[in-house]
Amino acid sequence: MNEGWLALIQQALGLLFSLDPDVWSIVSVSFSVSFAALAITLIPSMVLGFILAFGRFRGRWFITNMIQTLQSIPTVVIGLLVYLMLTRMGPLGDLRWLFTQKGMILGQMLICAPVLVSMSQAAFTSVDRRAWETSRTLGASWFRSIWTLCRELKVPLLLAIVAGFSRILTEIGCSMMVGGNIADVTRNIPTAIALETSKGDFAQAIALGLVLLILSLVLNFTLGTLRGKAEPRSH
Amino acid sequence: MVKVIAQNIEMRFGERRLFAAERVQLSQGQTIHLQGDNGSGKTTLMKMLAGLVAPSKGKITTQGFAPLPWWRSNSLLGKAVYLHQHPYLFDGTVEYNLRYPHPFCTMSKQLIEQRTHDAIEKAGLSHLTKQAASSLSGGERQRLAIARAWIMQPKLLMLDEPTSNMDTYSQELVLAMVKDLQQLGTGMLVSSHQSCALTGLCDQSWRIENQTISSSLNDESCATKTSPQTSLQEPRYVIAN
Numbered sequence: 001m002n003e004g005w006l007a008l009i010q011q012a013l014g015l016l017f018s019l020d021p022d023v024w025s026i027v028s029v030s031f032s033v034s035f036a037a038l039a040i041t042l043i044p045s046m047v048l049g050f051i052l053a054f055g056r057f058r059g060r061w062f063i064t065n066m067i068q069t070l071q072s073i074p075t076v077v078i079g080l081l082v083y084l085m086l087t088r089m090g091p092l093g094d095l096r097w098l099f100t101q102k103g104m105i106l107g108q109m110l111i112c113a114p115v116l117v118s119m120s121q122a123a124f125t126s127v128d129r130r131a132w133e134t135s136r137t138l139g140a141s142w143f144r145s146i147w148t149l150c151r152e153l154k155v156p157l158l159l160a161i162v163a164g165f166s167r168i169l170t171e172i173g174c175s176m177m178v179g180g181n182i183a184d185v186t187r188n189i190p191t192a193i194a195l196e197t198s199k200g201d202f203a204q205a206i207a208l209g210l211v212l213l214i215l216s217l218v219l220n221f222t223l224g225t226l227r228g229k230a231e232p233r234s235h
Numbered sequence: 236m237v238k239v240i241a242q243n244i245e246m247r248f249g250e251r252r253l254f255a256a257e258r259v260q261l262s263q264g265q266t267i268h269l270q271g272d273n274g275s276g277k278t279t280l281m282k283m284l285a286g287l288v289a290p291s292k293g294k295i296t297t298q299g300f301a302p303l304p305w306w307r308s309n310s311l312l313g314k315a316v317y318l319h320q321h322p323y324l325f326d327g328t329v330e331y332n333l334r335y336p337h338p339f340c341t342m343s344k345q346l347i348e349q350r351t352h353d354a355i356e357k358a359g360l361s362h363l364t365k366q367a368a369s370s371l372s373g374g375e376r377q378r379l380a381i382a383r384a385w386i387m388q389p390k391l392l393m394l395d396e397p398t399s400n401m402d403t404y405s406q407e408l409v410l411a412m413v414k415d416l417q418q419l420g421t422g423m424l425v426s427s428h429q430s431c432a433l434t435g436l437c438d439q440s441w442r443i444e445n446q447t448i449s450s451s452l453n454d455e456s457c458a459t460k461t462s463p464q465t466s467l468q469e470p471r472y473v474i475a476n
Binding site for chain 1: 286312313315316322335336338340383
């Protein structure tokens, strides 16, 4: 590593520890938008995952495959779709959400939901059927039994949440198209990294990259600890 | 008296018919030994009478259960308890598992605490209460599951092979808890391949054979009263179609 690199990292750390307003504004936009998108989609997605895992109805196979397809659609395509919906002539044009955080949240919801539904469906499908039967036969209500299942599946469900959150926090295509990368309004970490890198301001890009790296480390180590505590089940 | 009555039932898995019966009735105060070959449908019948599985045809009705609020349609759940052959224990300690049904019991808080304390003693789990349930041995798991049901004092209890793979000590503890529930009037349906002390408590036998369910009375033990001839000659109330 040469001196130029070291100087860049030093500058990046300086920006973070000196609480540089530009950097932390970007971090704040990124987290508030992504947390809002996750919070709105979390419960409906988990419920849909549960229904797809346990329900036996016409169209289940089709819905499952559609959700899996949506999972693999590039975020820029979802960005284009949301852009077309929010543009003046689009069906949601009257909302005037284009280039706002609300628009970004809508886009991130569409990116996050398929991940959450698909991974929670896989988690619920893998659950031991006796857990549900035991809970019900002991007198638990339907909702209490679902809560019990969620508790039993806390590690895979948390994994689903982390995967969904990671996807929206790091996506760039949709945020760039729908948000427009407006400073202090819709500029989030990925769009800022792209912009600063193109301008040659690597220090800020590295500082923002470090935030994502630290977050990723914290989330994965927390999950690793939880996974380590979970005892293997025996019959 | 609490009863669960299955009328004109038929159970199918796809094209395969498991069993059918015109009328099957399990009441409080009865202890019945359920017999049948592997795959004959013993577990399914028990789950059906516990309200966990719906029959392919026919209907399950109940009598004597307290009326339920509108959002609880199944009166059997929590009153007719089914215990799996390999019981499921929730992720947590032994104590967590014992306390799991507390919010769903209608008895007073003081009584339920007392019964929990007694259940721990009766199941020989005093030294394990803080231990993870997943670390228990097979016999301890079975004792914990029965203790959990014992606390609830259910009206009806379905025990699916309760003493399979259990040592004598565990069998004795389970037997004591089952006897206790029997004295309190819990109606029980016990599925077991072997004749044992537990099946010796049974006053009747049901046998699932050739996709039908037949019944017979027991004199001393279930083992001596389960021949098909006996069941046909001395039907009590279960008539197979």
